[in-house]
Amino acid sequence: MLLELSTYLDNHWDMLELPQGRDGNLSFFKVAGNSWEEGRINFLVFDEKKCEPLLFVKMMREESKNASIKREYATMQKIAARDELAVFLPLPIEHIKIAGHDVIIQRACHGRRLITSMSRSSFLYFQKDTVRDNFKKALKFVVPFNKYMKNSLDAASFREAITEPLLSFYSSFEPSDSKKARLASILEGVEKEMGGKSFVVPAHGDYSATNIFVEPDDRITVIDWETAMEESLPFLDLFYFMSKYIHNLKVRPKDRWRRVREAYFGNNWFSELIRETVQEYCRLTGLDIELGRAVFPLHFFIKAKIKYGMKGKAPSQLWMNLFEFSVNNSDRCCF
Amino acid sequence: MSFLPDSYSYGNISHEKWEEIFSEISGKTNEEIQEYLLSQKLKGKWAYIKTFRNNKADGLFFLPITDNDVVLDIGCGPGSLTIPVARTCRHVYAVDATLARLRFLEIRKRNEKAENITPIHASALAMPFKEPLFDHILMNGVFEYMGEWGSGNDPGEIQKSVLRETKNLLKEKGTLFIAIENRFGLDFFYKERDHNKLYLTSIMPRFLANITNMIFNKKRYLTYTHSFNAYNKMLLEAGFTKINFFYAWPDYRDPRYIFAHSSRNIFKYYLENFIKTASKFNYYFFKMAYKFGIERFFVSHFIITARKQSNSEKIKPGN
Numbered sequence: 204m205l206l207e208l209s210t211y212l213d214n215h216w217d218m219l220e221l222p223q224g225r226d227g228n229l230s231f232f233k234v235a236g237n238s239w240e241e242g243r244i245n246f247l248v249f250d251e252k253k254c255e256p257l258l259f260v261k262m263m264r265e266e267s268k269n270a271s272i273k274r275e276y277a278t279m280q281k282i283a284a285r286d287e288l289a290v291f292l293p294l295p296i297e298h299i300k301i302a303g304h305d306v307i308i309q310r311a312c313h314g315r316r317l318i319t320s321m322s323r324s325s326f327l328y329f330q331k332d333t334v335r336d337n338f339k340k341a342l343k344f345v346v347p348f349n350k351y352m353k354n355s356l357d358a359a360s361f362r363e364a365i366t367e368p369l370l371s372f373y374s375s376f377e378p379s380d381s382k383k384a385r386l387a388s389i390l391e392g393v394e395k396e397m398g399g400k401s402f403v404v405p406a407h408g409d410y411s412a413t414n415i416f417v418e419p420d421d422r423i424t425v426i427d428w429e430t431a432m433e434e435s436l437p438f439l440d441l442f443y444f445m446s447k448y449i450h451n452l453k454v455r456p457k458d459r460w461r462r463v464r465e466a467y468f469g470n471n472w473f474s475e476l477i478r479e480t481v482q483e484y485c486r487l488t489g490l491d492i493e494l495g496r497a498v499f500p501l502h503f504f505i506k507a508k509i510k511y512g513m514k515g516k517a518p519s520q521l522w523m524n525l526f527e528f529s530v531n532n533s534d535r536c537c538f
Numbered sequence: 539m540s541f542l543p544d545s546y547s548y549g550n551i552s553h554e555k556w557e558e559i560f561s562e563i564s565g566k567t568n569e570e571i572q573e574y575l576l577s578q579k580l581k582g583k584w585a586y587i588k589t590f591r592n593n594k595a596d597g598l599f600f601l602p603i604t605d606n607d608v609v610l611d612i613g614c615g616p617g618s619l620t621i622p623v624a625r626t627c628r629h630v631y632a633v634d635a636t637l638a639r640l641r642f643l644e645i646r647k648r649n650e651k652a653e654n655i656t657p658i659h660a661s662a663l664a665m666p667f668k669e670p671l672f673d674h675i676l677m678n679g680v681f682e683y684m685g686e687w688g689s690g691n692d693p694g695e696i697q698k699s700v701l702r703e704t705k706n707l708l709k710e711k712g713t714l715f716i717a718i719e720n721r722f723g724l725d726f727f728y729k730e731r732d733h734n735k736l737y738l739t740s741i742m743p744r745f746l747a748n749i750t751n752m753i754f755n756k757k758r759y760l761t762y763t764h765s766f767n768a769y770n771k772m773l774l775e776a777g778f779t780k781i782n783f784f785y786a787w788p789d790y791r792d793p794r795y796i797f798a799h800s801s802r803n804i805f806k807y808y809l810e811n812f813i814k815t816a817s818k819f820n821y822y823f824f825k826m827a828y829k830f831g832i833e834r835f836f837v838s839h840f841i842i843t844a845r846k847q848s849n850s851e852k853i854k855p856g857n
Contacts, residue, residue, distance in 0.1 A: 204626075206602050232804045233596055233796040234812075242592045244599065247804075254803045264592045265625060319815050515569070 205231050205246075207301050208260065212248065212308075219258065219308065220295055227252035236261075237513065243272075243429065247311055256311035259293065259426070262304045269305040271429070273298070276307050278431045282405070287351050291344045291425050293416075312416035312424050317341075318451070321412060327454040327472065334448070337412065338480045341444045343423050344415070346487045349404045349437045356434075358394065361401035364434040366390045369501070372508045375516065376523060385530060389500060393436065396494040406435035408509055411447040430509050438495045441484055442502035445477055446525075460521060464528055467499075467537055474537035481538045496536060500529040540659035541666045542635060550582030556638040560645075568649050586616050586642060588792070595622035596793050597841040598676075600784060601715055603627050607673035610707065612662050613680030617643040617655075623676070624652040631672075633658045633665065635687070662700065663687050670709045677704075678717045679791065682733055685760035693762040701776035708846040714778060716842040717790035721763040723838025724823060725789075730838070733761035766799075766834045769842060778844035779851055786839040796841060799834050 209229045212219070230251040236244045242264050247256040263272055276298040283289045283296065296309040317337055322330045356364060366387070373386055394401055407414070408430030416424040449466045450459045466473035485492045507522035529536070551559070559578075563571045572590055575583045588594070595618060603609070607627040614620045614632035616639050624630045632655055634640050640657040647655045660666050662684060684700050685693020704714055719726070721740045726732065732739040734755055739747040740763050751759040764772065766783065773781050782800070786793040787808075795812065797804045805828060814821045827833040 204599050204603075230798055230801040230804060231600070232801070232808070233599065233793070235794055236593060236596070244593070244596055246599075247807075249801060249804055249807070251801045251803060254806055256807065264596075264622065315811075319811075321815075 204302050204304070208246075208306070211299065211301060212258070215297075219297060220310075221257055225250050231260075232256070255313050259309050259311045260306060262301075262306045266303040272305040272307055275428050275431065276305075278405070278433060279307075279428050281433070282348075282352070285351055287347045291348075291423055293424050293426060312418065312426060314416045314418035314422075314424070316413060317415040317417060318412035321448075321451060323453050325453050325455055327452075330452070330454070331472065334452075335476060337448065338445065338476060339483075340417065340423060341410070341415065341441065341448075342480065342484060342487065344425055345410065345441045345444070346484060348407070348440070349490070350488045352405050353402045353437075354404070354434070355400060355402045358401055361394060361403065364403055365393075365436065369504065369508070372511070373504075375511065386504075389497065389530065392497045393494070393501070396491060396497045403434040404437050406432045406439045406505075408432055408435075408440075408505075410440035410444045412444070412451065430513075435505070436498050436501060437488070437490055438481075438484070438498045439502045439505060441480070442499060443506060445480065446502065446506075449473055460525065463525065467529065468532050468535040470537070478538040492538065495538065496533070499536060500526055500533065503529055539656065539666075540637070541664070542637075542659050542661060551580060551638070553638075555580070556641075560638075560641060563645060566645075568646070571645070571649075589616040589618045589646075591618075591792070592622055593793065594618040594678075594791060597678075597715065597717060597784065597786065597790065597796055598623055598626075600782075600796065600798075600841070601674060601713055601843060603674060608671060609674045609676065610667070610672040611676045611678075612665075612704075613677060613683070614643060614657070615639050615679075617646050619676055619678050620655055621646055621650055621652060623674075624650075624655050627654070627674075629654045629656070631656050631658055631667075633660050633662065635659070635661050661687060663696070665703065665707065667707055670707055670712070672707055672712055673709055674713050674715060675704050675708060676715045678715070681716050681718050682761045682763050685762055693760045697762060698772055698776065701772060701778070705777045705846050710846065710848050712846045714773075714842075714844045714846070716769075716840075716844075717786065718769075718840055718842070719763045719790075720836070720838055720840055721765050721768070722835055724820070724836045725838040733763075734759065766840070769840070773842070773844045777847045779847040780843075780845040782843045783834065784841040784843070785837045786841050787837075788839075790839045790841055793839075793841070799837070802828070802831075805833060 212229060228251050230249045232247040232249060234245050234247055236242060243261055244264050246260045248258040248260060249256050263269055279292060279296055283292050283294060293310040293312055296307060299306050299308065317340060320333055320337060324330065369390065370386060373383060407425060409427055414425060414427040416426065418424055446463050449463050456462050465471060466477060481492060481495055485495065503522050503526035507519040507526060510519035510522060562574055568590055572587055575587050603626050605626065605628060609623050609627050609630045611620045611630055611632045614634050620630055620632040620643060632643060637659050640659055643657050658666065681697060684697045688696035726740050731737055734751050736750060736754055739750055739759060747759040751757060770781055782798060784796050784798050787795040795808060809821065809824055809828060813824060824833055827836055
């Protein structure tokens with residue numbers, strides 16, 4: 204498999220806009236990837252004489268799951284078609300077929316992942332500037348992404364794209380009738396806050412510090428579009444970024460889920476930063492903060508849905524718990 | 539197909555418990571089997587749950603397997619490598635000495651509709667094959683146990699003899715795949731136990747490891763792992779060529795990162811971009827090791843691929 208890939212890369216060197224004057228053989232570095240059933244495998248491709256990777260290659264381990272790679276490629280192509288957004292993608296991206304596998308080949312990022320700036324210290328005091336700076340960096344992409352790819356839908360299409368799939372997914376958790384009605388009312392609330400002009404935006408689906416590269420020229424590159432959705436809601440990626448970031452920190456309280464709850468529903472330094480960030484997002488996108496409040500609990504819900512699709516019910520339950528908590532405490536939300 | 543009495547160790551799970559497990563999981567889907575095992579209070583269950591994780595076989599991407607190849611998986615266990623490799627080759631012969639593992643594999647085989655797998659109940663030391671039939675032979679976490687299966691002899695000698703036998707079963711230019719620990723891997727100095735469940739025995743001189751094992755486990759130390767150089771020498775002596783070492787991190791059972799030891803630039807990249815954020819101790823240790831060019835002696839897990847020497851490649855005596 205890697206031999207065939209290597210031959211392909213040799214034969215398509217120029218098409219992939221790779222640097223001329225290669226010094227050594229190609230060498231493959233298997234990096235991370237998912238372990239579960241729908242698992243992907245990723246490789247960084249190196250010229251073995253060079254210290255930085257040339258390409259990033261991803262494929263499904265099983266040929267039968269190829270559709271997911273095709274979907275990811277199609278989404279990235281649509282985003283790349285917008286000049287304002289193309290700068291955030293690791294272009295060029297190619298989609299090829301090797302030994303029966305659909306393969307995405309993209310430029311390798313050369314900066315550092317945002318997550319590497321995350322301190323392992325348990326003292327928040329020394330990390331405040333970095334956290335604030337990283338929240339600002341996260342806005343750099345998510346603002347144009349939500350601003351330039353809005354797609355207006357009539358009420359029926361909105362329900363078909365957003366409301367119905369979410370209600371249908373909720374049934375996997377066997378909720379009571381009152382809980383079902385509550386979710387339906389949250390979704391109606393979102394439509395209402397859109398002021399009769401329903402719209403959808405795409406969402407990355409896993410917009411976290413792990414998937415954001417800060418390039419040497421300080422540009423942001425967003426990778427890992429595996430869970431991207433073409434029709435989703437604004438605010439979602441921003442909320443998820445903040446939740447996941449606060450969850451990943453090593454600061455107290457040690458219970459990560461409690462830390463997230465206290466950040467959104469308490470009155471601590473994080474709450475203040477979240478408020479500032481959401482206000483800034485609204486200012487830059489022109490979206491109403493009331494819409495943000497309506498969408499907020501759904502980011503936990505949609506993350507539970509994504510987790511459920513990949514890893515099953517148990518891992519998704521933790522996000523579902525946050526959804527329940529956020530609905531029950533909506534009056535205490537920090538923004 | 540069985541060439542052994544059902545007497546080999548069942549590990550932490552008894553015969554009786556296995557019968558109960560099989561009556562529960564027969565006819566169930568992979569997801570249901572995992573849910574059932576998760577619900578059981580059972581020591582040793584994780585090896586069976588984790589066998590469903592496809593990434594365990596990621597090292598196989600570095601082997602040139604084609605859909606026309608025949609593969610022998612020695613010590614296949616519940617099929618961590620057997621099932622993924624079956625999707626890419628013509629046929630897999632899966633050998634294990636523990637019947638329960640093969641019955642478990644049989645259920646997985648049915649669920650995956652992998653008709654090209656033949657489970658064989660046999661010992662790795664008495665294989666029911668004599669001819670060079672295979673394009674690839676896999677030994678994933680097995681080679682270190684060979685000493686336990688051969689009665690009384692020196693484990694190192696048994697391992698050498700297995701390598702020679704293995705070579706004889708490979709077709710011309712066939713490849714051997716071994717996933718195994720490095721005897722002197724950094725992890726075994728301070729945090730990981732050896733195969734005998736004791737700390738530090740792998741890095742001790744063999745006689746001391748023997749005494750330690752006699753004291754704590756009441757038997758000789760038989761699960762030999764070796765250093766980078768020792769594996770290389772054993773493979774060369776057994777008649778293999780084109781020996782490639784790959785580093786598998788954090789270990790070969792769950793290899794999140796794999797790259798060739800010869801690609802030292804990748805090691806540097808890995809050090810700066812992955813180890814640095816994961817463990818400061820590992821980062822500084824391997825940074826120093828890299829500086830002196832000795833990191834291969836301390837990486838804890840290897841995936842080794844080696845090609846059977848063809849007749850034309852053999853060095854004639856006297857040369």
